[in-house]
Amino acid sequence: MSRRSKLKFMALAITVAAVSMARANGETEFSSPDGIPAEVWRYFVPRDNPVTPAKVELGRLLFFDKKLSVDGSVSCASCHDPKLAFTDGKPVAEGVAGRLGKRNSPTLLNSMFNAGQFWDGRAESLEAQAIQPLINPDEMGNKSHDQVVGRLRAIPQYAARFKKVFGSEITIDLVAKAVASFERTLVSANSPFDRFAGGDLDAMSEEARRGFALFRGKARCTVCHSVSQFSLQAFPFMTDQMFHNTGVAVNDRSFEPLAGLLSRAGKNVTAPEEMISIARREGSASLGRFLSTGDSLDIGAFRTPSLRDVELTAPYFHDGSAKTLADVVKFYMKGGKNNLNRDWELQSLTLTETEQQELIEFLKSLTSDNTRRMAAAEYARATLRH
Ligand code: HEC
Numbered sequence: 001m002s003r004r005s006k007l008k009f010m011a012l013a014i015t016v017a018a019v020s021m022a023r024a025n026g027e028t029e030f031s032s033p034d035g036i037p038a039e040v041w042r043y044f045v046p047r048d049n050p051v052t053p054a055k056v057e058l059g060r061l062l063f064f065d066k067k068l069s070v071d072g073s074v075s076c077a078s079c080h081d082p083k084l085a086f087t088d089g090k091p092v093a094e095g096v097a098g099r100l101g102k103r104n105s106p107t108l109l110n111s112m113f114n115a116g117q118f119w120d121g122r123a124e125s126l127e128a129q130a131i132q133p134l135i136n137p138d139e140m141g142n143k144s145h146d147q148v149v150g151r152l153r154a155i156p157q158y159a160a161r162f163k164k165v166f167g168s169e170i171t172i173d174l175v176a177k178a179v180a181s182f183e184r185t186l187v188s189a190n191s192p193f194d195r196f197a198g199g200d201l202d203a204m205s206e207e208a209r210r211g212f213a214l215f216r217g218k219a220r221c222t223v224c225h226s227v228s229q230f231s232l233q234a235f236p237f238m239t240d241q242m243f244h245n246t247g248v249a250v251n252d253r254s255f256e257p258l259a260g261l262l263s264r265a266g267k268n269v270t271a272p273e274e275m276i277s278i279a280r281r282e283g284s285a286s287l288g289r290f291l292s293t294g295d296s297l298d299i300g301a302f303r304t305p306s307l308r309d310v311e312l313t314a315p316y317f318h319d320g321s322a323k324t325l326a327d328v329v330k331f332y333m334k335g336g337k338n339n340l341n342r343d344w345e346l347q348s349l350t351l352t353e354t355e356q357q358e359l360i361e362f363l364k365s366l367t368s369d370n371t372r373r374m375a376a377a378e379y380a381r382a383t384l385r386h
């Protein structure tokens, strides 16, 4: 984790007082939901891209617009559909001309709080992330950012809106700023768990409460999906924002041979640049965090995802290999999948059928009211006609 993200994360972990949103400088009308303190939300909004209602609306229009893809067939929402908590329900993403990607489409809810974007954290910010799908051949398929900008400039409504919001003609950086601002309104909390954490002990069923005890206790989930013993609101996303190898990567056959080679070359220190570029060329998406850091300890490591709304985001893991939450729990009972770089904290678990069900009930208590509201088509309303 970079120093900056570590600082951000600490701020998130220690800021627990919920306050109502101050509307400093008339910047925003957005108010963060219960469970995520408004100060935390504000902290994660970059100074050079304040959230304003007009910018959010522009970002929303872009997000749902298929014109962003090379053949007009795919929008951001094709893979991040509000009805499915901003996922697509598929094991791996499907882009233009039915091309299959290598990874599962993550939810965008609360993505603004991620220590880095993508399963391997390789993009520093939502802005840096937003321009990548546009030119990914397996996603939106454009040849260049200029191609996208050219297409948007030819649409008078967009030209006018960019002028109004940014006082400028359309550039790729401004497209990114608008889309990222929209994404910063995709915040989800207000779940039964948040009400429970706020003192309403009946907000979670007895089964879910027993599941929570297992989650923190015998099932050892909080080793990575963090919960503070002092304040249930201190880690609102149940992630340590770190990268771990749980063994999901082993599903990819090319993983172990390549991982073995790289580990030997790196001997647990940073692998030589040439090895990293070989790995990138091989395109082994299962090498995970290693592709960003070149650190052999990061081979096959992926970001601990937030568990909010996880009930609605199947299938699971970076490769979509677990169909249900029951499959996820079974995976952990085996201690994940063994491999050279598996996280040493993982160990096999004994959980009865009832206990497994309780753990799942707990995970379901993390589904937020906001998410259900966003699924109700409101966000896809009125796309731009052009
Ligand atoms: C073809 C499907 C597809 C399209 C289209 C697509 N995405 Fe994604 N998105 C994905 C996949 C798959 C990942 C994870 C990729 C990875 O980790 O390497 C992802 C990751 C992300 C992330 C990082 C979230 C996280 O938890 O790390 C954000 C943010 C995001 N997409 C936003 C967008 C935006 C904005 C657009 C439109 C400009 C878009 N996506 C278009 C499939 C898609």
Ligand code: HEC
Binding pocket: 215, 219, 220, 221, 222, 223, 224, 225, 243, 244, 245, 246, 248, 249, 302, 303, 304, 305, 306, 307, 310, 313, 315, 316, 317, 318, 319, 325, 328, 329, 332, 343, 345, 346, 359
């Ligand atoms: C060693 C750290 C670690 C532990 C312990 C751990 N997890 Fe995870 N969890 C992760 C990582 C990393 C991923 C992503 C793995 C991947 O996709 O390659 C993940 C993924 C998940 C997912 C899928 C989320 C999604 O959006 O796809 C669920 C659900 C989950 N974990 C629940 C649990 C539960 C329940 C436990 C306890 C039984 C647990 N985890 C224990 C690190 C951990």
